[in-house]
Amino acid sequence: MTASIIDGKAFAAGLRARIADHAAAFEQAAGRKAGLAVVLVGEDPASQVYVRSKGKATLECGMNSFEHKLPADADEATLLALVEQLNADPAVDGILVQLPLPAHLDEQKVIATINPDKDVDGFHVTNAGRLAVGLPGFVPCTPLGCLMLLKDQLGNLSGLDAVVIGRSNIVGKPMAQLLLAESCTVTIAHSRTKNLEDVVRRADIVVAAVGRPEMVKGSWIKPGATVIDVGINRLPPAEGESKGRLVGDVDYAQTLEVAGAVTPVPGGVGPMTIAVLLRNALVAAHRNAGVALADGAL
Numbered sequence: 001m002t003a004s005i006i007d008g009k010a011f012a013a014g015l016r017a018r019i020a021d022h023a024a025a026f027e028q029a030a031g032r033k034a035g036l037a038v039v040l041v042g043e044d045p046a047s048q049v050y051v052r053s054k055g056k057a058t059l060e061c062g063m064n065s066f067e068h069k070l071p072a073d074a075d076e077a078t079l080l081a082l083v084e085q086l087n088a089d090p091a092v093d094g095i096l097v098q099l100p101l102p103a104h105l106d107e108q109k110v111i112a113t114i115n116p117d118k119d120v121d122g123f124h125v126t127n128a129g130r131l132a133v134g135l136p137g138f139v140p141c142t143p144l145g146c147l148m149l150l151k152d153q154l155g156n157l158s159g160l161d162a163v164v165i166g167r168s169n170i171v172g173k174p175m176a177q178l179l180l181a182e183s184c185t186v187t188i189a190h191s192r193t194k195n196l197e198d199v200v201r202r203a204d205i206v207v208a209a210v211g212r213p214e215m216v217k218g219s220w221i222k223p224g225a226t227v228i229d230v231g232i233n234r235l236p237p238a239e240g241e242s243k244g245r246l247v248g249d250v251d252y253a254q255t256l257e258v259a260g261a262v263t264p265v266p267g268g269v270g271p272m273t274i275a276v277l278l279r280n281a282l283v284a285a286h287r288n289a290g291v292a293l294a295d296g297a298l
């Protein structure tokens, strides 16, 4: 068997095109553009790339992008004051603080300062609670992107066995909540799970989000299962390479031989993260401006 390759890059491009159409309609209805503010503290090279991509994608969708950069040694009071200023700014519909923050800053405290109705990352405890009890709120971008790919691939997920490997607040836990809301039977596996291979082998859906390169082997996968690889790991450069290869948490070559469908790395889940961020920002704009957006439009 050779698995279908789930093209997250193409799906994300389609979503961004729909967002652009809705952003134009929003501007007509509200008399202003939707606005997304992104805060970067420090000079982490990967974060700089992500923030640049977010700004570019926001403008391409016809929304305003507000970028705020603070030095790596910025103190907590300065960062919290900036977040408060963005909370109060009516031109800003969504606020995102790029993670990870420098070690001296308390991520939870910073996230808690963001107005939950502008928290387009869905990291605020209010939004985590809304997701847990099934109230409307903002859902973290990466797991919502994974769910969109799964529904596009499989249609109705009801009754399927799903295993989420990883229990982070940003991916694992919200992913499990989303799958539960689709009536999957959900297992959250993690570093202490016993017989992980056997747990994975039962699953119709595997979401790997552990941050360990190629940890999930093809022999663990139930034939025909759908495998979503959230990992983005850079291997050490092989001889003659200037940069190491990017791999996921799943052994892709092995999984292709067994699974029904699998996301590649790069080009699978990663591009969905930014597309869903734009989606969340536009949803925030509609809510903030009191402009209707049809359920399921985005």
Ligand SMILES: Nc1nc2c(c(=O)[nH]1)N[C@@H](CN(C=O)c1ccc(C(=O)N[C@@H](CCC(=O)O)C(=O)O)cc1)CN2
Pocket: 050, 096, 097, 098, 099, 100, 121, 141, 142, 232, 246, 265, 266, 267, 268, 269, 270, 271, 272, 273, 274
């Ligand atoms: N405040 C947030 N911080 C972080 C988030 C987040 O959602 N909110 N997620 C990650 C980083 N991230 C966006 O911020 C992100 C990661 C990866 C990609 C992506 O498109 N990856 C590509 C490969 C990129 C490469 O070549 O290195 C892919 O998988 O195809 C987009 C966004 C942590 N911080």
Ligand SMILES: [Mg+2]
Pocket: 101, 102, 103, 104, 105, 106, 107
């Ligand atoms: Mg910290």
